[in-house]
Amino acid sequence: MTATDLDSAIENAVVSRVTDIVEKLDASRGGVAGRVVIGVRTRREPAWHGPVEGEVRGHPVRYVACPSVLSVLSALALPPADGSAYEVLVVLTDRDEGELGDAVMARLHREHLHEVSKYTLLQDLLRTRQLDPRLRGRDNAWLVDALVELARAGGLPNTTGLSFGRDVALRHVVRNRLAVDPATLDLSALITAVDDAATVTRWRELGADERRGITEHLVERLGRAADVVLRLAVARDDVVPELLVADVLTRAPEDDVAAARAFGAFAHSRFGSDEPSRADLGVAASAAVELVSRSDTQRNWQQVRHADALLAQLNAAELAHHSRLLPSGLTSRMERAATTLDETDLLAVEEHHATGDLRPQVRRLRAAVRLRRWLDSAPADITTVPDALRRHARDLAWVDGELTQVRRGSANPVVAKALGRIAKRAGARRGELDRQFARALPEAAYTRPDGVVAVETLLPEVVAPLARRHKVLLVVVDGMSGAAAAEIARSIEDNPRLGWTEVVRSPDGGREAVLAAFPTETTYSRTSLLTASLTAGTADHERQAFPGHDFWPPRTRAVLVHKAGIGGSSGADLGADLDAQFTPRTEPQVVAVVLNTVDDALGRGRQADDPAWAYRDVAHLPELLDRAAEGGWVVVLTSDHGHVLEHGSEHRPDPTGAARWRLPNGGHQPDEVPLTGPRVLVPGGTAVLAATEDVRYGARSHGYHGGAALAEVAIPLVVLLPPGVEELTGWAVHSQGPPDWWTGRQAAPPPKPAAAPKRKAKAPDTQPDLFGDEPAPESRGALLIGGETFVNTHKGQPANRVLKPEVFRDVVDAVLAAGGRMPVADVLRAAGTPGRNPRGLVAALGRVLNIDQFPVVDLIDDGRTVVINEKLLDEQFPEGRR
Template identity: 75%
Template sequence: MTPADLDSAVENAVVSRVSDIVDGLDKDPTAVGRRVVIGVRTRREPVWHGDRDGEIGGHPVRYVACPSVLSVLDALAAPPAGKSAYEVLVVLTDRDERELGEAVMARLHRAHLHDVSKYTLLQDLLKVRQLDPRLRGRENGWLVDALVDLARTGQLPNTTGLSFGREVALRHVVRARLSVDSTALDLTSLITAADVPGNRARWQALAPAERLGITAHLVERLGGAADVVLRLAAARDDVLAELLVADVLTGAPEDDLTAAHALGAFTHSRFGPDEPNRAAIATAATAAVEIATGTDSPDVWPRIRHADTLLAQLNGSAIAYVSRVLPSGFTSRLERAAKTLDDRDLAEVRAHHDATEQSAQVRRLHAAVRLRRWLDSRPSEITTTSDALRRHARDLAWVDSELIRVRHGSSSPEVAKAFERIASRVGKRRAELDIRFAGTLAEAAYTVPNGVLGVETVLPEMIAPLARRHKVLLIVVDGMSGAAAADITLSIAENPRLGWTEVVRSEDGGREAVLAAFPTETAYSRTSLLTASLSSGNADTERRAFPKHPFWPPRTRATVVHKAGVAGTSGLDLGAALDAEFAPRTEPQVLAVVLNTVDDALAKGRQSDDPGWHYRDVAYLPALLERAAENGWVVVLTSDHGHVLEHGSRHRPDPTGTARWRQPGDQVHEDEVVLAGPRVLVDGGTAVLAATESVRYGSRSHGYHGGASLAEVAIPLVVLLPPGTDELDGWAVHSQGQPDWWTGREPRKPTRPPRARREPAPAQPDLFTGDESRGARLVAGETFVNTHRGQPANRVLKAEVFRDVVDAVLAAGGRLPVAEALQAAGTPGRNPRGLVAALGRVLNIDQFPVVDLIDGGRTLVINEKLLDEQFPEGR
């Protein structure tokens, strides 16, 4: 619209307004014979481009633009010029009534400044065919004013020849004032729009009537929460921060006095006496939390921190734990959970938005909760060496791993104290078990106990049999403890892209540990491993002996590569010599690679927020796993001994040995053990070894080995089948997984042996006792029978397997470790993925997951609700 067009529209609106007034004058006998002065207020400096003199209803009318009070006085002083019963003088001014003064106002018609005809002006401005009649109502005066203002500034689209309804008008005004489309608006987008500085400044500058009108419209669409947002936007400069504070105040219990006082101060200072209701504030606050947790915008974080400051100003810091967004909320939740070590409080910490950013702190807290569970499980005493090694592989290694994390501490003094308390209790209990274990080692100094692999027997008793049918990659991670191995193998299992399957020799699906040689040092134990004999030596000794073992299958290519031979050269990540070992060959192959990352860390320490280990933390291990997977090698991951970390050890200087052992001489303390026999490889065959982690004989370091604690003596042993190889004759899939206290599962009683197989009888439910099991009702139902019959006979499990597995899983609450599920199926040690696939071909009708694997393949689940829906006859 050009300036001329705008001026013309304004003048038409003035004429329309004056015409209405003159029509009224004709009916007013007091107006006859006198001059009438009509004052018209304009929104900008008045101009009049049309004819100065005109006529309305036979009455002469003069229009005078008066941009100042003086010009108004001049117009009033001019003599009448008309000959009719009265003359109409129209004074156009942008001055208000106060500026004109009482004397001037008394001479104006009705002592009042009239507005122009906004309806006529709007129609002229828009050039529309028809305006919504509702716009004429007094309650919509603000909307017409807004539209006129937008039309004047060219912010309305071309509406020539169209009808213009109230809803269209509202949409245009809201879009112009808040930069949002009201038809697609929700609370989160309204908050976001209100916090844009330009929008907020524009909103705060609007006339109160227009703000109220827009607010009423948006309340109709979004509810009372919109009123909260827009009133905050009119009074405050950070709507998001204000609402994040409101989230804390409305989320706290209503009987909390701190929250009640803070909420009262908040509402009074933000809204005055006309306070919104609590529910509306809470709804708006919830939308603000969605914004804060749903974006990574750098603009949000300063405002989250600002909310913390505002909460403190309201004396509400004590209830910050309510917030899952504010940093103080995370700290409060963390401190509370550290104090209680309760699973529910841990879940509150993990639900906080900062949990991802503070993952190291959360992981340590989780470790503390797990250790509390372990203590609550009342771990039993150790009675034999073999029992201790098995328990370490399946249970105590996980304890050691979590204890290491808790001892890493916290920046919060309160959390640090809580961690120290639980670490002290667990450390004391572990020391007691280590001393018990050391007391069983007298026999192990002479011979390897029954049912246990000694480090010197790993090659002939396990690696050689594997090599008869598979290429074997033996990865010796020097110094890797059971705790480190637990972390590393878990990280491998949790990466589904790797595709490795862990297998064990035990039918129950649990891991075993290897007995180290004494002292538990590289020169003794690693040499014993690679030479397959109780001997001391070095890398040269091991390289000479390894290829010549008589137990290797005929024509076996047996090679050992130490640290110096593992290095990327010529563009190859493992180096040319080692990379060549993975070239396809027809002869049997055993490749041993020694990696020193863990052992090196004992001297140098590790710069990491998480003291645990990931397979990517071990130099060259990812590349070795990748190469082995590509070429179908079975991987045996082990070490030569474990280690303990420095944590306030007592120094008993003795130069006759090394860090964790000494020659006999002085008295033997309670936390030491004397071992003598052919498996003690020091001169004389006798040594005193530290039995707990708290003793050292040498200088201080980050970690030590050489002693008789379980963490040093129990060598981890992990066997991994490459992708595509799910089973290994004589081996079982590792199905026990982490201990119950680690996962948080309720401990279960051992599963009863599978029932004798019998063909399912026709469905004949006992209507009086209802004793028939869910599994029996399943396999007798028509849906199951027809689905089962439609499967190829050589690929479908017998019906009684379905019956027994369903009964076992449902009896355990719908979740069962795969070892127990395989036991119920009568196939212990087999691949659980194969069992689930076979069950799923019948049960997972139309791909609905009635049966599935979770926990990285460790747990079999049956969705009983889906089972009932898919097989309704057995409900």
């Protein structure tokens, strides 16, 4: 709006006010006669740019601008007009009533100066057809003033000929004052708005009435927390840190004396005697936490650090663990979790926003909690080699992995001390199991124990049968332990885009381990693996023997590639020679590749910095998996031996052997085991091996192999089916997954004893047995499959894709008996299909039970647990609900 437009609008407002007064005079009984002088007070030096003389309701009107008392007196002395009932003289002045004096005021209408109506002025400025009548109220005077100011500054849209309501007016003012879009305004957006210095300055410069009016409006929309935010914006330069501190104080228990003292000091210093409620402050604080959690800017993290300092100024640093955002809160939570090793305290750590910055530390805390659960499970003793190998593949490999984590320690002294305690306890128990294993091991030096795959029989017993029907990629990761293999396999499984399915030979869905040759070194164990014979040798021996094995299917093309044969060249990431081996052929194919990443890491100390393994950490393994997936190859991932890591071993120098074994010299200590037999491949067939990971004979390194610790002797075996192949004859889907102590799952309760058979009905001519046993009630599963809803749904499925009703009955009964959730291995056994892909089973169950996509049955825990929602089951299949 230009200055001319504004002057015109003001003059129109004056005319409107004069017209209103004249109408009232005409309506008064008897009317008036002579001259009526209307005094109008202007906010600035009076000026009149319109016609000086005019007419209102038939009465002549004269407008006179009077910038001084003298000019007012001159105007009053003007001669009256003739020929009218009365004349109206409008005196416009910026003088106040006291300056004009009583004599002048006595000659003015109503003996006072009239104000131009802000409501009329606003309507003239906006040129609207109609203004909301509510704007006339005293409570909305601030709003009209704000709108006039915006209109004068051109800050309002063109509303010519339109109605202008109060809600629209409020939206315009809020948008201008707080620089936010009222249509999408929420508490987080309001905090974002007052986090801007220019907006805060503008907010503070507003009059108290306008701030109060805008606040009341936003409280109506957003709740009392909006008042907290806007009052803080007046009292403090940076609202966000204040709210982050408030989050800590409001989350602390109300009966906490220190928290109550800090809360009182905080509230009074920020809000004075009119303190907000704890609940309102907490809502505003939570919104600020969520806002900062969603962002990752340098300013936000400066505000987080500032909040930490503010908390310390309130002498409330000890309350920081209540914050899921402050760095001191994470430290406090980690120390608490380390001290208690409790799942709830660990969850509080993992919920903290800053855990990503300390991911390795949090991982070690999680490992400590898992080891505590393992110890609480009272792990059984080891009595035989087959039992030990099975235990390692299914349980102890995870123990080894978690021990590796906690032994990395922490820079925080409280956490470090706790990690040291659990490492000592778990390590002692794990070492005792190694000693028990060593006592059972001498027999395995003479012959392979029954039911065990040995390293020299892995090719003929496992790989060759697979090669009869599938192309096989054998990946030998030199030195890969069971712990590393478990993590690598898990990383493959956790990436659904890869599409691999792990299978095992055991009907119960659990993994097995392969028995290494002795000593557990590459020269002996890897050569025995690839030559399929107990022998020591080199890579040349392996390459010569591998293609010519007589157990390969006829016409098999068997190729072995060592480290030197792998490497990108001529645009091929695996090298042209290896890449060519994946060319589809008509004859059976077995390609074996030796990868040295893990073994090399023992010398470089890679695991000393980051003990975790994923498939992408193994050089060339991702590319090999890609080739195998594209060509439909079955992958056998294995090793030649495992390894142990250095964590304070005792050095017993002996040059007769290597890092973890020596030749006999007449005796051995309790943590050593002498082995003699054809599976001991050193000259003479006798060696003394370190039985625990606490002994070494060679130079210090980051890791070792060659000894008799279970982690060295138990060779991992992971078999993967390529995408699109879900089942393998003679193999079961690996359904056991990590042990229950590792996942935190509760072990499934033992199955309930079968109900007693129903009593046979007596002949009709006999009396009923009034005191006989009641028939056993039918199970929920039995009632389910007998109900009309189930029967009709089941019949509607293709006959070749639907499970038998008895499978539904048995699975429902088993899962509900376990509390509604059960490991997939147990569910597969309940269904009578231990080798089936659990995803396929759950999908088949869901086609009948999940009516209208309601998840009655589902897979959770990355496909390791089946859940049945009993409430949804009863709603969807009401027959027989309990």
